[in-house]
Amino acid sequence: MKKRYLAPFVLSALFFAACGGGSKSGEQAATSETEQPADNSMVSPNANKPMTKGQELMAQQDCKTCHKEEMKLVGPSFKDIAGKYPNTEENVDKLADKIIKGGSGNWGEVAMLPHSNISKDDAKEMVRYILSLSANQ
Numbered sequence: 001m002k003k004r005y006l007a008p009f010v011l012s013a014l015f016f017a018a019c020g021g022g023s024k025s026g027e028q029a030a031t032s033e034t035e036q037p038a039d040n041s042m043v044s045p046n047a048n049k050p051m052t053k054g055q056e057l058m059a060q061q062d063c064k065t066c067h068k069e070e071m072k073l074v075g076p077s078f079k080d081i082a083g084k085y086p087n088t089e090e091n092v093d094k095l096a097d098k099i100i101k102g103g104s105g106n107w108g109e110v111a112m113l114p115h116s117n118i119s120k121d122d123a124k125e126m127v128r129y130i131l132s133l134s135a136n137q
């Protein structure tokens with residue numbers, strides 16, 4: 001018979017335990033919000049691929065504001081450029097000069113801005129990378 005009197009105490013103990021648990025999980029939710037995984041949406045999906053020297057040099061320049069690998073933007077896509085010019089030393093030389101001096105006429109009226117701060121050797125590395133993107137290679 002004694003147990004009966006204990007029941008209200010047991011129930012209230014459970015009640016407080018439940019409340020305590022409730023507020024605890026609230027705290028956990030608050031802390032997990034600050035532990036969101038890093039936002040990688042701005043990182044290119046190819047970021048883990050090793051970059052060639054030309055690709056690295058281009059990443060430091062403004063090329064990507066006008067060129068994409070697969071799609072025409074302000075300038076032709078790098079795949080289109082690779083399709084137009086065979087990967088010869090002569091073409092590498094000619095296109096490296098074009099990157100440095102800028103100009104228009106080969107793809108349309110829109111001109112590429114000059115890049116007078118880029119050395120000829122660096123420009124050649126970039127062209128070698130661009131021409132390596134040709135679909136037939």
Ligand code: HEC
Pocket residue numbers: 058061062063064065066067074075076081095098099103104105106107108109110111112113115126127130
């Ligand atoms: C302001 C926009 C712009 C920027 C920045 C730019 N380009 Fe261009 N690029 C163009 C345009 C427009 C053309 C097409 C020119 C033409 O019709 O002759 C072009 C053409 C080219 C060509 C082909 C040239 C030819 O005569 O066929 C190469 C190679 C090239 N760009 C590489 C680069 C590289 C490498 C960079 C970064 C260092 C770069 N571009 C930055 C707009 C740009």
